[in-house]
Amino acid sequence: MNPLEAIILGFIQGLTEFLPISSSAHVQIAQEVFGFGDLTKPQLTAFIAxxxxxxxLAVVSYFAKSVIEILRSWFKNGFRPWSKQEPNSRLGWLVIIGTVPIVVLGLIFQDAIETELRQLWIIGVMLIVFGLILGLGDRIGSKTKQLGELNLRSGLAFGFGQALALIPGVSRSGGSITVGLMLGFTREAAARYSFLLAIPAVLGAGAYQFLGSYQDLPEDLLAATIAATIVSFVVGYAVIAWLLRYLIKGSYMPFVIWRVGVGSALLIALGLGAI
Incomplete structure (x- = not known):
């Protein structure tokens, strides 16, 4: 994979990570359709992670003030009785608790995630199925609850929604946002918590994958990965700012249509042997 190909994939990653359409699916589709590089599936998994x-890092940068307030409150009040903690301290615990499902399931099914599950047929089906589920959640959810109304049960439910993203094509933000909508949270509140919840999971997974695989990557691929990471940061930051403004009035239906369209086109192409 040369630097230009990596930058294109980094752009796709940044553009799709925070939209509920599955960034890993779009990166893998682009890589296989356009033939960017000759990567093994474990190498592709490591590259994406x-x-x-x-x-x-774009999330951390965008929500820096909130992250600092949460950490400060958690270290100050986090070990008091739940009822006596500040809202930000409780939110810190909810992020920790919500991260547990994806960490545990990710470690258990690591081999399958890196090999058997990374198939375009699975990605196509998951894009369609979870796109329709997202549309259902957006339609039937009451969309009345705010971020301050999160509790232990709903925080953990968000976490299991995020863990569904271990299946390629589901989408980390899509899975957790869908759960939030089903629980009655507003579109913006579901997205904000989804972004905060992803920080420890994705940073941890990325660091784990990188430290475990960078020794086996050729220098050109390592340099290309760094270039793609920088591009994904810049584009991702812009997408966060746009999406949170859009969700004040907009719905998730355009993303549902996109998921179903891309998934259907992918399955048709696979069926015809075009890919």
Missing amino acids: TIQIGTE
Whole structure:
């Protein structure tokens, strides 16, 4: 993979990470359709996990003030009785608790995630199925709850929604946002918590994958990965700002249509042997 190909994939990663359409699916589709590089599936998994660090650094940068307030409150009040903690301290615990499902399931099914599950047929089906589920959640959810109304049960439910993204094509933000909508949270509140919830999971997964695989990557691929990570950071930051403004009035239906369209086109192409 040369630097230009990596930058294109980094752009796709940054553009799609925070939209509920599955960034890993779009990166893999682009890589296989256009033949960017001759990567093994474990190498592709490591590449995707690493460039996701760029987008998560974009989240940390965009929500820096909130992250600092949450950490400060958690260290100050986090070990008091739940009822006596400040809202930000409780939010810190909810992020920790919500991260547990994806960490545990990710470690258990790591081999399958890096090999068997990374198939375009699975990605196509998941894009369609979870796109329709997202549309259902957006339609039937009451969309009345704000971020301050999160509790232990709903925080953990968000976490299991995020863990569904271990299946390529589901989407980390899409899975957790869908759960939030089903629980009655507003579109913006569901997205904000989804972004905060992703920070420890994605940074941890990216660091784990990078440290475990960079020794086996040739220098040109390592340099290309760093370039893609920088691009994903810049583009991801812009997408966060746009999406949160859009969700004040907009719905998730355009993303549902996109998911179903891309998934259908992918399955048709696979069926015809075009890919």
